[in-house]
Amino acid sequence: MIxxxxxxxxxxxxxxxxxxxxILTTPPRRLVAAVTAFGSGVLVSALSFDLMGxxxxxxxxxxxxxxxxxxALLFVVADVLLxxxxxxxxxxxxxxxxxxxxxxxxxxxxxxxxxxxxxxxSENMAIGISxxxxxxxxxxxxxxxxxxxxxxxxxxxxxxxxxxxxxxHIVTVWGAAAAACSxxxxxxxxxxxxxxxxxxxxxxxxxxxxxxAMLADTMMPQAFEDGGPVIAMATAGGxxxxxxxxxxxx
Numbered sequence: 717m718i719x720x721x722x723x724x725x726x727x728x729x730x731x732x733x734x735x736x737x738x739i740l741t742t743p744p745r746r747l748v749a750a751v752t753a754f755g756s757g758v759l760v761s762a763l764s765f766d767l768m769g770x771x772x773x774x775x776x777x778x779x780x781x782x783x784x785x786x787x788a789l790l791f792v793v794a795d796v797l798l799x800x801x802x803x804x805x806x807x808x809x810x811x812x813x814x815x816x817x818x819x820x821x822x823x824x825x826x827x828x829x830x831x832x833x834x835x836x837x838s839e840n841m842a843i844g845i846s847x848x849x850x851x852x853x854x855x856x857x858x859x860x861x862x863x864x865x866x867x868x869x870x871x872x873x874x875x876x877x878x879x880x881x882x883x884x885h886i887v888t889v890w891g892a893a894a895a896a897c898s899x900x901x902x903x904x905x906x907x908x909x910x911x912x913x914x915x916x917x918x919x920x921x922x923x924x925x926x927x928x929a930m931l932a933d934t935m936m937p938q939a940f941e942d943g944g945p946v947i948a949m950a951t952a953g954g955x956x957x958x959x960x961x962x963x964x965x966x
Contacts, residue, residue: 717906719851720844724901727840727858728894730865735890737866738873739883748867749943750950755863756935757954759927762860765962767842767924775917783918787838787925795933836865836897842923844904845916856962863954864927867935869893 737743771780839861847854869890876886911919939947 717902720847720854720901720905721898723843723847723854723858724840724898725894727843727861727901728836728865728897730862731836731869731890731894731897732887734866734869734871735873735886738870739877739886742874743870745942748870749939749941749947751863751870752867752935753939753943753947753950754954754957755860755867756931756939757951757956758860758863758958759931759935759954760951761955761958761962762856763924763927765959766846766856767920767927770846771917771920771924773917774920775914779914779918780921783921784925787922787927788929789925790922791926791929791933795929833893833896836861836893837900838923838926839864840897840900841904842920844901844906845919845923847901848905848916856958859961860958864935867938871938 768780768784771783775783839857843854843857843861846857873886873890877883936951939951943950
């Protein structure tokens with residue numbers, strides 16, 4: 717239980733690190749894109765060889781594939797709802813000049829915050845489940861989730877700062893997000909780790925499906941848009957590092 721809590725805190729600390737960078741500095745877009753791409757590569761390796769590999773080792777193919785598709789669907793539904801909220805705000809504020817830009821910046825920052833919490837809860841819950849199933853898998857996911865959290869919170873903090881939120885407000889909301897995600901690791905370990913093999917495999921696959929959907933929808937497109945084709949090497953580097961870590965700890 718203590719290990720699960722520690723892993724959750726370490727993985728979720730990426731949210732605070734990114735938020736602090738976003739409110740204290742204005743990092744170059746290409747640098748942010750490179751970090752995002754590296755984190756994407758790490759997550760691709762983790763979900764492919766660790767989450768899905770462990771899921772298939774535990775559960776039947778029917779449970780695992782169903783869980784994977786459900787995880788992707790849950791992310792898509794949440795993402796569509798956030799896009800509709802942003803679109804309605806955009807229509808209301810169209811033509812209002814600087815005031816409209818401030819509101820849109822706030823909407824974008826809050827949308828990223830909500831998305832990061834949704835991702836973070838499922839990812840940290842997967843860390844807890846993984847620790848119950850295989851401690852080495854939890855370590856790989858810890859690194860992957862930390863690297864994926866940094867660019868998400870960084871982008872949100874920049875949007876909130878442009879919307880004239882105070883630094884205290886930004887740190888407070890991201891601190892609360894990190895705490896919620898950390899708690900999810902403990903919940904995953906304590907409540908879900910004792911489930912049947914099929915259900916545990918399905919839940920690992922749910923996390924994998926949600927992560928892959930998030931990568932395809934958000935992290936990879938944003939990294940390429942800001943960094944260009946060179947970002948492919950950063951993605952490959954992240955994948956290679958996570959793959960190596962997985963084999964060294966396995």
